[in-house]
């Protein structure tokens with residue numbers, strides 16, 4: 001029996017057993033059984049690697065006036081107010097982006113949320129906001145990739161904290177259109193760009209769908225703001241454009 005990308009990620013998240021298989025490929029039950037012991041060893045090694053990186057980060061001295069994660073959360077709350085999200089207000093969008101950009105990685109305080117539970121990536125809730133946004137920290141395993149997904153009409157802002165992620169943006173396009181690449185895929189890759197430490201990226205469904213890739217040999221860590229928060233999103237097949245609904249309201253830590 002083949003497992004889909006989405007179910008694979010859910011299994012990953014809860015059992016830590018399928019870590020040896022890159023996300024985005026199909027797996028068999030037989031392969032799961034054969035690899036589970038090796039996978040657990042690999043998870044242990046990866047967690048050890050992450051712990052070493054965290055210790056190195058903790059040893060670094062932050063600047064005196066560096067903006068902390070607590071400062072960032074307070075600033076976002078103050079921009080959005082008690083009961084508002086980003087809405088379609090470009091001024092708020094700019095203010096929140098400025099806040100995200102000025103958060104200082106030198107504080108190293110994000111490491112307290114950098115938990116990894118196995119699988120391609122682990123979602124940790126940093127702040128549940130005012131009900132109109134939430135802030136998540138994602139830890140990405142080396143050589144991992146998310147499925148292509150939308151953001152349920154929400155704003156998605158991402159700041160790289162550690163390592164690099166490649167953002168691939170997809171849209172539906174016809175052959176010969178400006179969105180065309182040379183494939184027959186229904187979803188066309190329209191942009192691929194690296195997001196480097198300290199950089200902030202932004203996307204919404206009008207821009208396109210995306211998937212994030214950690215192509216490196218080390219863990220990557222990213223901070224995500226979603227407004228409004230959403231419980232489900234669509235996951236797409238690049239070849240056909242078909243989609244199914246996937247839950248995205250679970251967190252490893254809160």
Ligand SMILES: [Fe+2]
Nearest residue numbers: 149151156210
């Ligand atoms: Fe996303």
